[in-house]
Amino acid sequence: MSKNKVISPFKPASHKHQDCLRAAIVAAKNHCDAVGIRLTPIRQRVLELIWQDHEPVKxxxxxxxxxQSKSSSAPPTVYRALEFLQDEGLVHKIESLNAYVGCSDPKNIHKGQFFICHDCSFVAELDDGEIRHLLQKKAKRFGFEINDEMVEIKGYCQECRGLKE
Amino acid sequence: MSKNKVISPFKPASHKHQDCLRAAIVAAKNHCDAVGIRLTPIRQRVLELIWQDHEPVKxxxxxxxxxQSKSSSAPPTVYRALEFLQDEGLVHKIESLNAYVGCSDPKNIHKGQFFICHDCSFVAELDDGEIRHLLQKKAKRFGFEINDEMVEIKGYCQECRGLKE
DNA sequence: ATTCTAGATGTTATATTATAACATAACATT
DNA sequence: AATGTTATGTTATAATATAACATCTAGAAT
Structure with missing residues (x-):
C-alpha cells in the first residue's frame, strides 16, 4: 500500500500563511481529541511557534x-513539547539542521521526505511511496530490513531560482 | 551519467577488518598525493580512528x-581534521547520529546513501544513481533544483536479523 | 465533593556537540 | 634567512539536548 502524497508543497511567499497556521492547529486539536491525548497550552504554543512559517525552527x-509569555520556560519545557509533538506526527525534526517543522498530516504517522530551499528556507514535504519503495528494493538486495528513514534534500525552490535570473 | 555503486557493503562481523583499514589509509594517501594536499599525522590518525570499525564514530x-597519544588535542583538533576529511570525501557525517564514518571512495566526491543497523551499528554506503535520479524527478515536478542530499536509512542488517531468530 | 493518581510542568544542573578567536609553529618558496 | 601560507595549539564559549528530582493539576475513581 504505497501512498503518494504531497504533504506540504512549496507555496509562493505571498500565500496567506494565516490559513496554514490555523489549519495546522485545528488538525492538531482534532487529532489529539480523536486519540484522547492533551494538547496543553504549552504544546499548542510550541506548535504555533513552529508554524509561524514554513521554515524549520530551532x-x-x-x-x-x-x-516572553511564560518566564518559567526552560530547555526541558521546549524539548518535552517537541517530543510530544514528534511522537504524534505533528512535527518533524530536520536532522541535518537540528530544527523542527510542522506537519499538517498527523493522523498517519510517517517519516516524510523533505526538500529545503537554501535561500528562503521553505521546507516542502512529501510522503512518497515511490521513493520508499525504491529504498526498500535497494535494502532488500542485501537483506536489510528498514524501520526508519531520513531523506533531506537541499537546493533551490522554483520561486528563489526565478529571483536569481 | 548515473553511476550505481556499492561504496561499502555490509560485511560479516568476522571479516578481516585490518584490510579495510589498511586499504582506506592507502586510498587516502593516494588521494592526497594526487590532489597535492597534506594528510598530516593528526589527520591520518583521526581517519584511522574512524576506520577502527564500520560504525559511525563520535x-x-x-x-x-x-x-591518549597527543595530550595537546582539543575539540578544534578533531573538528578541523573532520572538516578536512569531509571536504576530501574521506569521511561522511551521519547527520541523524552526529557521528562520522569513513568513505573508501574519496576520488569522486559525492553524498552517499547510508544504511545503518540498529543492532551492530554497521554502516553500509551506496552511491546509487537510481535513487538520485528518482529524487531528481520528484524535485523537478515542483521546479526544485537539488544541490545536496541526505539519505540515512536505519533498520536491521541481514546478519543481525539472523541472530534474532 | 474528595481523594487519588498519572501525566504535565517547574527547576537546577549538566552532558553533548560544535565553533570563535587569536597565538604559535611548521613548511614551502623565494 | 625572509616571507607567506597552512596547520596546530590554546582558551573560551556557543549551541543543542538530557538527567534527575520536586511540584502541581486535570480528570478518573470512589
Whole structure:
C-alpha cells in the first residue's frame, strides 16, 4: 500500500500563511481529541511557534519566544513539547539542521521526505511511496530490513531560482 | 551519467577488518598525493580512528583517543581534521547520529546513501544513481533544483536479523 | 465533593556537540 | 634567512539536548 502524497508543497511567499497556521492547529486539536491525548497550552504554543512559517525552527529560538509569555520556560519545557509533538506526527525534526517543522498530516504517522530551499528556507514535504519503495528494493538486495528513514534534500525552490535570473 | 555503486557493503562481523583499514589509509594517501594536499599525522590518525570499525564514530570519542597519544588535542583538533576529511570525501557525517564514518571512495566526491543497523551499528554506503535520479524527478515536478542530499536509512542488517531468530 | 493518581510542568544542573578567536609553529618558496 | 601560507595549539564559549528530582493539576475513581 504505497501512498503518494504531497504533504506540504512549496507555496509562493505571498500565500496567506494565516490559513496554514490555523489549519495546522485545528488538525492538531482534532487529532489529539480523536486519540484522547492533551494538547496543553504549552504544546499548542510550541506548535504555533513552529508554524509561524514554513521554515524549520530551532529549539532555542522557540524557547526565547516562549519565555516572553511564560518566564518559567526552560530547555526541558521546549524539548518535552517537541517530543510530544514528534511522537504524534505533528512535527518533524530536520536532522541535518537540528530544527523542527510542522506537519499538517498527523493522523498517519510517517517519516516524510523533505526538500529545503537554501535561500528562503521553505521546507516542502512529501510522503512518497515511490521513493520508499525504491529504498526498500535497494535494502532488500542485501537483506536489510528498514524501520526508519531520513531523506533531506537541499537546493533551490522554483520561486528563489526565478529571483536569481 | 548515473553511476550505481556499492561504496561499502555490509560485511560479516568476522571479516578481516585490518584490510579495510589498511586499504582506506592507502586510498587516502593516494588521494592526497594526487590532489597535492597534506594528510598530516593528526589527520591520518583521526581517519584511522574512524576506520577502527564500520560504525559511525563520535567526535568526542575520537578526541578521547587522540588525547591518549597527543595530550595537546582539543575539540578544534578533531573538528578541523573532520572538516578536512569531509571536504576530501574521506569521511561522511551521519547527520541523524552526529557521528562520522569513513568513505573508501574519496576520488569522486559525492553524498552517499547510508544504511545503518540498529543492532551492530554497521554502516553500509551506496552511491546509487537510481535513487538520485528518482529524487531528481520528484524535485523537478515542483521546479526544485537539488544541490545536496541526505539519505540515512536505519533498520536491521541481514546478519543481525539472523541472530534474532 | 474528595481523594487519588498519572501525566504535565517547574527547576537546577549538566552532558553533548560544535565553533570563535587569536597565538604559535611548521613548511614551502623565494 | 625572509616571507607567506597552512596547520596546530590554546582558551573560551556557543549551541543543542538530557538527567534527575520536586511540584502541581486535570480528570478518573470512589
Amino acid at each position: 529549539a532555542y529560538d522557540i524557547l526565547d519566544k516562549l519565555k | 567526535a568526542y570519542d575520537i578526541l578521547d583517543k587522540l588525547k
